[in-house]
Every structure is written in C-alpha cells, then in structure tokens.
Amino acid sequence: MRIGELAEQAGVTPRTIRYYESLGLLEPSEREGTGFRYYTEAELARLQKINALKELGLSLEEISSVLPLYLEDPTGLTGKRKVLEVLQTHLQETDEKIEALTQFRWELQANIARIQQCIDERSGNS
Amino acid sequence: MRIGELAEQAGVTPRTIRYYESLGLLEPSEREGTGFRYYTEAELARLQKINALKELGLSLEEISSVLPLYLEDPTGLTGKRKVLEVLQTHLQETDEKIEALTQFRWELQANIARIQQCIDERSGNS
DNA sequence: ACTTTTATTAACGTTAACGTTAATTTTTGC
C-alpha cells in the first residue's frame, strides 16, 4: 500500500508518516524509481505500536529508543521492560510536577491574600 | 539614562527591554535623532513593576492588560483588583492542572501494573 | 585622533509534533 492508505489504516496523516520517517522511526519497505513510498503490514504494525506507545505518553524520542527492542526480542519482553522503566521515570516526574504545582498553589494563595488585604486597607480607610 | 544602565538597574538585559518595547510594554521617554533610547526613573519604576508582576507569575500578555490600570489610578487600587482577578484565574487553572496530573498519575500506575503483570506472566511461565 | 565601550537594527535559534500551502509528477478510472 502507499502512504495514503497506510495513513488511513493507522489513523494518522501522510505528513505524520513522513515526519516519522525523517526521525528514522518508520521506513517504507520499498521505494521504486518513481519515488513513491510502499508499505506492508509490517510497517502498519510498527506504526500502530508507535501509536500505542504515544498513548502511554512516550515522546517520539523515547519511542525511538524503545522501539528497536521490540524487534530484537520477538516476545517483546525486553521492550516491555524498557517501557516500564520509562513509565516509572514518568511517574516520578509527574509526582515532582504535582509537588511543584502544589507549592505554587500556596504561593498564589499567599499573594492573593496579601493583595486582598492591601485593597481592604485602602478602600475602607479614614 | 540609556538602555544599558536601565537594564542593569532593573536586573534584565537590553534585549529584554527592546523586546518589551516591541510588545508596547515599555517605551523610552526620549529618542533623539541619534537613535539612542533614553529613560528616566519613571521607566525604571515601570520596568520594576513589570518584574514584580512577572514574579507573581503573570505572562507578558497579562501584564500588558494590567499595567495601564496602574497609571489611570494613582493609588493602584484598580490595578490591584485586576491582578487579583488574574491570580484567582491562575489559582483555578493550577487546581485544574493538579487534578489532571493526578488523574494522569493513576493511569500511569495502571499501565505500569499492567505491563509488569505482562512481564511476570511470560518470564516465569511453563 | 584613536581606542574602547555601548548602542543600533536585523535576523536566526530555542521545543514538539506535526499542519498547511505550493508547485510538480504519477496513478487510476473511464
């Protein structure tokens, strides 16, 4: 199949597929002299795996480091272990973000209270 | 004073001052035929107020909507009320972000558990 | 007068993941 059909099957746009190719994430199985990209089921499966990993929240950069492991190891075990690592890192980062935001929330409240007081003092004074 | 001194006094770079000018946030008090920007204490005060509002977490866009109010109203009351509004919006947005991140955290944990189980099943099977 | 410092505008770079033209070529339907 060509790029349009692959795109439709995978629920992405041709632009996305070419972009992934530019990142070395997804190569066409064949490129005739005409210049058209031709794909097989294997590339569709690969693209669907990319989508699945994106769903898990991995960046394309993380995906490119994880994806080769799925090919080395047909059971996908090595790949899954690596995905697990990435997800655990994400969990930690998420916790840090939540903590930082919570901290920021307190500062916001403090500032709100301070400015509110400042207004109260001046609007209802002698 | 010229741009370099103003920058130093306010703890920013000349580039920042020119950038603010391009946004209409801070105009020089005088511009001779030579092309140099000249500033007075008034502009320094304005720049310091910009910095203070940035410290509160306002974006430059928000600052440009808030700053004029400080000039209309010498007591700064109108400006402070507006800042209060902005901060309360920020508080709400922060709460939403925290909630979304917390939700994301649960999904992450669920995915981690699922993949972990997947690994356990296959690595220690018959 | 000459050197050093400071200023000027212009314009690209930074992040992620593509979207959106535009100009050209190939395949396909009839």
Place this chain on the structure above:
DNA sequence: GCAAAAATTAACGTTAACGTTAATAAAAGT
C-alpha cells in the same frame, strides 16, 4: 488518452520570552 485523485519535496507556521551573533554607528576616555 485524458481528467481527477493521490503522491512527491520544500518550506513556512505554530508558542513564549527572550539569547545570541553580526555588521554598523555613536560616545566616552585619554
């Protein structure tokens, strides 16, 4: 054998707030 659909590469646009050259001009110091 031709028109319409689909593909090609190239290149700019998107966000925020500047950082970083580069080439040039003016000011200040001696």
